[in-house]
Structure formats: structure tokens, C-alpha cells
Amino acid sequence: MALNIGADDLVENPTPRVPVALCLDTSGSMMGDKICELVKGVNLFYDAIDEDDDAHDAAEVSIVEFNSAVSLIQDFASIERLNRIDAIDATGGTALGEGVNLALDTLEKRKSTYSNAGVLYYQPWLVLMTDGKPNGRPDELERAVHRVTELVAQKKLTVFPIGIGADVDMNVLARFSPNRPPLRLQGLSFREFFEWLSKSVSRVSRSTPGDTVKLDLEGLAGWAEL
Amino acid sequence: MFNEFHHQVRGRGHELDGTRGQDRTQYLSRGGVQAICLADGAGSASHSEFGAQAVADEGCAALVEQFEQLVASVDGGQIKIELLERLLTKVNMLAERHGRDVHDFASTFLGVAVSGDKFLGAHVGDGVIGYLKDGDMRVISAPDNSEFANQTTFVTSHGAAGSMRLFRGSLQGVTGFILMSDGAGDSLFNARTRQLAAACEKLIVAVGAAPARLSQNSKHKKQWRKFIDVRVRNATKDDCSIGVFGRSVAS
Numbered sequence: 001m002a003l004n005i006g007a008d009d010l011v012e013n014p015t016p017r018v019p020v021a022l023c024l025d026t027s028g029s030m031m032g033d034k035i036c037e038l039v040k041g042v043n044l045f046y047d048a049i050d051e052d053d054d055a056h057d058a059a060e061v062s063i064v065e066f067n068s069a070v071s072l073i074q075d076f077a078s079i080e081r082l083n084r085i086d087a088i089d090a091t092g093g094t095a096l097g098e099g100v101n102l103a104l105d106t107l108e109k110r111k112s113t114y115s116n117a118g119v120l121y122y123q124p125w126l127v128l129m130t131d132g133k134p135n136g137r138p139d140e141l142e143r144a145v146h147r148v149t150e151l152v153a154q155k156k157l158t159v160f161p162i163g164i165g166a167d168v169d170m171n172v173l174a175r176f177s178p179n180r181p182p183l184r185l186q187g188l189s190f191r192e193f194f195e196w197l198s199k200s201v202s203r204v205s206r207s208t209p210g211d212t213v214k215l216d217l218e219g220l221a222g223w224a225e226l
Numbered sequence: 227m228f229n230e231f232h233h234q235v236r237g238r239g240h241e242l243d244g245t246r247g248q249d250r251t252q253y254l255s256r257g258g259v260q261a262i263c264l265a266d267g268a269g270s271a272s273h274s275e276f277g278a279q280a281v282a283d284e285g286c287a288a289l290v291e292q293f294e295q296l297v298a299s300v301d302g303g304q305i306k307i308e309l310l311e312r313l314l315t316k317v318n319m320l321a322e323r324h325g326r327d328v329h330d331f332a333s334t335f336l337g338v339a340v341s342g343d344k345f346l347g348a349h350v351g352d353g354v355i356g357y358l359k360d361g362d363m364r365v366i367s368a369p370d371n372s373e374f375a376n377q378t379t380f381v382t383s384h385g386a387a388g389s390m391r392l393f394r395g396s397l398q399g400v401t402g403f404i405l406m407s408d409g410a411g412d413s414l415f416n417a418r419t420r421q422l423a424a425a426c427e428k429l430i431v432a433v434g435a436a437p438a439r440l441s442q443n444s445k446h447k448k449q450w451r452k453f454i455d456v457r458v459r460n461a462t463k464d465d466c467s468i469g470v471f472g473r474s475v476a477s
Contacts, residue, residue, distance in 0.1 A: 010413045014417075121374065
């Protein structure tokens with residue numbers, strides 16, 4: 001008996017997603033070269049994902065900005081739906097806790113969407129970048145630290161706290177990363193960081209059950225100090 | 227009696243990496259009991275292909291030798307513990323021989339055995355087991371993926387016995403079974419609807435309709451292998467393995 005199996009007899013499952021939440025400081029102190037380099041870095045991140053066969057179908061990126069207020073400037077979307085950023089205004093204070101909480105809320109919603117649609121996903125990533133000291137509501141900061149550390153402890157989130165410049169409060173960033181010290185960007189090496197990030201996303205998107213995706217710590221050289 | 231077909235193929239991802247495939251399948255028929263098993267070695271476990279082979283081999287032996295006892299037992303919890311202990315003993319021996327940690331041999335396990343008018347099976351981890359009953363293709367055991375796509379339970383995992391799915395039943399109206407690793411599931415199992423692809427039924431029917439004694443290189447087996455090697459393999463980067471029991475409706 002001939003085996004007559006057509007395309008309709010097979011299913012096409014969606015690619016498992018790697019959600020990456022970028023939580024970016026856009027306070028007044030970021031004005032000038034820092035914000036320009038950050039925007040270039042994010043766009044380069046998009047380009048690198050676009051060019052990578054594995055990451056292209058898997059990565060979904062969101063962007064939350066925080067200054068005196070917080071806003072979701074890019075909800076989770078695949079690379080085909082992400083618009084390149086022209087510019088971001090840097091102004092006001094550093095409501096870091098509020099920003100992280102919005103990023104986590106957005107992430108939770110996205111995970112629900114995946115689950116309801118039967119889309120598998122990998123452990124989400126939160127990239128937190130700041131150049132200063134939080135001056136938003138203290139209770140929001142504590143809530144954000146608690147939420148992140150709980151998720152990290154449960155192995156439900158990978159967090160990358162990144163300090164920019166000399167004035168960043170690394171002690172606060174360290175509170176978000178119980179397992180690994182926060183990284184301080186060397187100069188304005190946003191480009192190198194986002195290149196590293198896109199490669200790391202690609203490695204995760206290629207992983208299969210049982211794979212332990214180790215961070216490419218050697219790849220940190222040139223853009224970060226531990 | 228059921229006809230059987232089992233096959234594994236190295237995924238495109240492993241081919242690109244230059245690493246070995248980690249899926250393994252096995253079939254055993256003895257004393258009127260037939261068993262078919264497959265195991266998918268863990269990606270990060272250095273010797274998982276050896277672990278997968280050991281688990282598939284020992285799973286078949288256990289299901290065949292203990293079929294009557296397993297089918298008659300009323301204590302499902304105890305069966306899970308005993309079956310897992312047997313698999314783990316085998317993997318532990320292998321680990322000792324290689325001088326490595328048992329977790330280096332981690333794999334999933336899927337197995338089905340049939341005899342007389344009864345069947346039974348067990349499943350640890352991801353992959354899918356389904357059967358064709360009264361003309362309907364149904365899922366018996368769905369993937370256990372935890373929350374994330376690259377996480378599942380392995381035979382060597384803490385709590386594997388608790389997550390093992392055990393099933394048994396009557397063969398009345400059953401035309402066949404299909405077992406698949408997660409790689410094969412990418413094109414043969416709809417993760418959204420939790421239903422098996424129509425190709426599964428066609429494969430079971432084809433295996434069931436083939437002559438009872440087929441050589442490894444019969445045109446039938448070549449055709450089935452080609453389906454896995456090309457169509458199923460090209461739909462994923464992961465290794466693909468499949469096990470099929472099929473019998474004609476008249477039997």
C-alpha cells in the first residue's frame with residue numbers, strides 16, 4: 001500500500017518564541033551621545049536578529065522606556081513587525097522601578113497570549129539599562145526588585161542589568177541580579193552589547209529540551225566590565 | 227499481531243553541528259508480547275544518545291517481561307516507581323561503565339506494549355503517543371514541556387516517577403499506535419489543537435496493511451523511512467524518531 005501523504009496531512013507549528021523585554025532609561029542624563037548610541041544599538045539589534053535564520057522567527061522584542069513617567073513604546077512583536085526607531089527623547093527623572101514593573105506586566109501578558117495560542121516559548125529575558133540612580137517611588141522600586149528576584153529564583157526570567165557611565169548606581173542594579181553581578185558598559189559600547197545580545201538570542205532559539213544555554217561570557221569582553 | 231515500524235534520523239541541527247543524533251528507537255517481540263519504545267536524549271547531556279539507546283532497549287525488555295504483571299496491577303503509583311527504577315538501573319550501569327554522572331545520559335522515554343486484547347504504555351517527558359481507535363486518531367499522552375520550550379522531564383530527572391504517564395486498555399477497535407519524539411512532533415502533532423496530524427493515521431494504516439514479515443530493506447520500509455528522512459526531518463532542526471504499530475482492521 002503506497003504511503004500517500006500530502007502537505008495537508010502534516011501540521012506546521014509556530015516557532016517557539018524568545019521574548020526579550022528591553023527596559024531603557026530615557027531620563028535627562030541620557031541626553032546627547034548616550035541616547036543616540038542607544039537608539040543605534042537597538043536598531044542594530046533588530047538588524048542582527050533579522051539576518052539570523054534562527055533568531056528571525058523566534059525573537060520577539062518589547063521596549064519600555066522610563067524617565068519621570070513610563071511608557072510602552074514597543075509592544076512585543078516579531079522582527080517583521082518591529083519598526084526601526086528614529087529617535088528617543090531623553091528627559092526627566094529615573095522611575096526605574098515603575099519601568100521594570102511595566103516591562104514585567106507586558107511580559108506576563110505576552111506569555112498568556114502564547115499559552116492561549118499554543119505557542120511554546122523559552123525563558124524570557126529582561127534587559128535593564130540605566131545610567132543613574134532611581135528616583136521614582138520607593139515602593140515601586142522594591143516591588144520591581146521583589147518580582148524580578150522571585151522570577152529569577154524560579155528560573156522563569158533571565159535578567160541583564162546594564163550600567164551606563166560613571167554615575168550609575170551599580171548597587172541598585174545588583175539587587176535585580178542575585179545570581180550574577182550587573183555589567184557596566186565600557187564607554188558607549190551599545191553596539192557591541194546588542195551584537196552580543198542578538199547572538200545569545202540566536203543560541204537560545206536553537207536550543208532543544210535539556211539544553212542548558214550558557215551565556216557567552218568571553219563575548220562580554222570589549223563591551224562590559226563585571 | 228501488529229506490524230511494526232520504527233526509525234530515527236539525525237536532525238539538521240546536529241548535522242550542522244557535527245554532533246550525533248540523540249533519538250533512539252527499539253522493538254521487541256517475545257512470548258506473545260510486542261513492545262515498541264523510543265527515547266530522545268537530552269541536548270545538553272554529553273552521552274545522551276547512549277542513555278537513549280539503553281532506555282529504549284530496557285523499556286522494551288521491561289514491557290515485554292512484565293506485561294502481565296503491569297496490566298494486572300491495581301497500584302499505578304507502584305508500577306511507575308518500579309518501571310522507572312528498572313530504567314534507571316540500566317542507565318546507572320551505563321554511567322558507571324563510562325565513569326560519568328547519570329545525568330550525562332538523560333533522555334525521555336515513550337513505550338507501548340500489546341498482547342492478546344490488551345495494551346499498556348508509559349511516557350516520561352516530551353514527545354507524543356497516540357492511537358487509532360474506531361477510525362479516530364486520538365492522543366493518549368501529550369508532551370510534558372514544563373513552562374518553557376527547552377525544558378522537559380527526563381528519566382534521570384528528580385520527580386520523573388511523578389510526571390510519568392501510565393496508560394493501559396483494551397485493544398478492541400484499536401488499529402494501531404504511534405509514538406514520536408518532539409522533533410517528529412513538529413510536523414505530526416498540532417501543539418495548538420493538541421491533535422495528531424492526518425499523516426499519523428495514514429502511516430498506521432500503511433504499516434497495518436503491509437505484509438506481516440518485512441525485511442529491513444523492503445520497499446514498504448524504505449518508503450516509510452523516506453517519509454521520516456525527508457518530510458518529517460525537513461520540518462524541524464531537531465532529531466526525529468517514530469514508532470508505529472499497525473494491524474489490519476480484520477485482525
